[in-house]
Amino acid sequence: MKIKDMATLDLTRYPNELLWLLLLTANFLAILIAYKSFGKTGLYIWIPISTILANIQVLKMVDLFSIGVTLGNITYASSFLATDILSENYQKRDAGKAVLIGFFSLFSTVIIMHIALAFKPNDADFIQDSFTRIFGLLPRIALGSLIAYGVAQFHDVWAYDFWKKRFPAAKFIWLRNNASTMLSQLLDTLIFTTIAFWGMVETNVFLEILTTTYLVKWLVAIADTPFIYIAKIMFDRNWINNDS
Structure with missing residues (x-):
């Protein structure tokens, strides 16, 4: 494939299910690349990336296996992988710091983008309406995300540490990873979906979401x-660069 062809690569011809797997892989590989390249800092970098992107993507509805879902679930859920890696390879306080970074990044995005929306656009501007449609809804989305993010992420950090102390062996990583994340994701989903979508969509659509x-x-x-x-x-074999 030529470089000029890559620039115009059209992925819309692929089914959503295949694109979902591609997005899943891209997110997780990005975390590992960031971790390999920048160490603990790379995981901190990923947190605001995933938080901001997920809160934009969540506004888009797609069909997966004939079921309507909101986009952004993969990118948002990837932040739990980042904090779990911090909990596993470092300490509980390192994962807690990542959660606070996520709070700050989302709050800052809402404030700065609303100031940007307040500017009167030039006559030649063509993006204001799109900006308004995306970031005009962001405060409610952001409020739901901030509350859900805080409850779920801090629970995840606590739960991972709880299970790690009781099952410290490396062979139980799968247990502490899933036991902490799955309940945290349930808390996150209940809180975020209620705040972000209750009253904005019909009840059956809300329950489906x-x-x-x-x-x-x-x-x-x-x-x-x-x-x-x-x-x-990677951590045990010292394959991490610039780690601190």
């Missing part, structure tokens, strides 16, 4: 298990 959102996050939690083992191997 609630159910399918958790199902997708549950699947992502299972899928990220091999990647936390890879991150553990």
